[in-house]
C-alpha cells in the first residue's frame with residue numbers, strides 16, 4: 001500500500017482532460033500524479049477513428065491518441081497510479097485524495113474523471129461498440145454516409161444527434177420507447193420537417209446483430225408485443241450521460257445532473273480544487289474541449305500553488 005505521498009498536483013482521471021492537465025503540470029515542473037481507475041486514455045479509446053482532433057489530418061485511432069497523450073505527459077515527469085479515487089478531504093490547507101491504493105496528498109487537485117454514457121444493456125451492444133454502435137453522432141456520423149441508421153432516445157440529445165446524422169445518412173430512424181418525445185418543441189419541429197427522419201414510437205431495441213459490424217436490430221413494440229427486425233448500418237444510443245462524480249457527493253457542490261460547476265479558470269468553489277473535461281457543467285464533450293479544459297486547469301493550479 002502506497003500511503004501519504006506528497007505531490008504538488010494530483011489529477012483524477014486519465015482521459016484527454018487529465019492527460020493534458022498532466023502534460024502542462026509536469027512541464028511546469030510540478031511534482032504531479034495522475035490517478036486512473038481503468039485504461040489510460042479515457043472514453044476516447046472507444047473511438048475507432050478520431051477525425052476532429054487537430055494535428056492528425058488522416059485521423060487517428062482513439063486508443064493511439066490516448067497512448068500518445070500519456071507518453072507525452074510521462075516524458076515530462078507525470079507519474080501514474082492505477083487506482084480508483086474514492087473521496088477528497090481537506091486537511092490543514094492540503095488536499096487528501098483517498099483511493100483504493102491508499103491516500104495521496106497534494107496542494108492542488110484537478111478532477112477529470114469524465115462521464116459514462118448510459119447503455120441499453122442488450123446483447124450485441126458491447127460487442128459492436130465502435131463497429132456500428134456509437135454514443136456520439138458528432139464523432140461518428142461521417143462514417144455512415146448514405147447508409148441507414150437508428151437513434152435510440154427521445155430527449156434533446158437524441159433529436160440533436162438525429163438532425164446531425166440526417167446530413168450524412170440515407171435514413172435516420174428514431175426509436176423511442178414512449179409515444180411522445182421529451183425533446184424541446186423547436187427540436188421536435190425540426191425533426192418532423194426533416195424528410196430523412198422517421199419516428200418509431202413505443203418501441204425498444206432488444207438485440208443488435210451483425211458479423212464484423214452492425215447489420216440489423218431486433219425490435220419489440222411495447223404495447224402490442226409485436227417483434228420485428230430492422231436492417232441498418234449504425235445505431236446511436238443517446239439515453240443520457242452519467243458524470244463520474246459519486247465519490248465527490250458531500251465534498252463539492254454538484255449541479256442537478258451531477259456535473260461540477262467551475263469558473264473560467266476551471267476552479268471549483270473550493271480553492272485549489274479544479275475540474276476539467278466532460279465532468280464540467282455544460283461541457284461540449286469532445287476530446288479537444290476536454291484537453292483545453294485540462295490545460296487551463298493546470299495553468300491556474302500552478303498559479304494557485306505558487307501564489
Ligand SMILES: Cc1cc2nc3c(=O)[nH]c(=O)nc-3n(C[C@H](O)[C@H](O)[C@H](O)COP(=O)(O)OP(=O)(O)OC[C@H]3O[C@@H](n4cnc5c(N)ncnc54)[C@H](O)[C@@H]3O)c2cc1C
Nearest residue numbers: 013015016017037042043044085114139277278285286287
Ligand atoms: C465511442 C466514442 C467515440 C468518441 N469519438 C470522439 C471523437 O471522434 N472526437 C471527439 O472529440 N470526441 C469523441 N468522443 C468524446 C470524447 O471521448 C470525450 O469527450 C473525452 O474523452 C472526454 O475527456 P475527459 O478527459 O473529460 O473524460 P474521459 O475521457 O471520460 O476520461 C475520464 C477518465 O477518468 C477515469 N475515472 C473515472 N472515475 C474515476 C475515479 N473515481 N478514479 C480514477 N479514475 C477515474 C475513467 O476511467 C476515465 O479514464 C467519443 C466518445 C466515445 C464514447
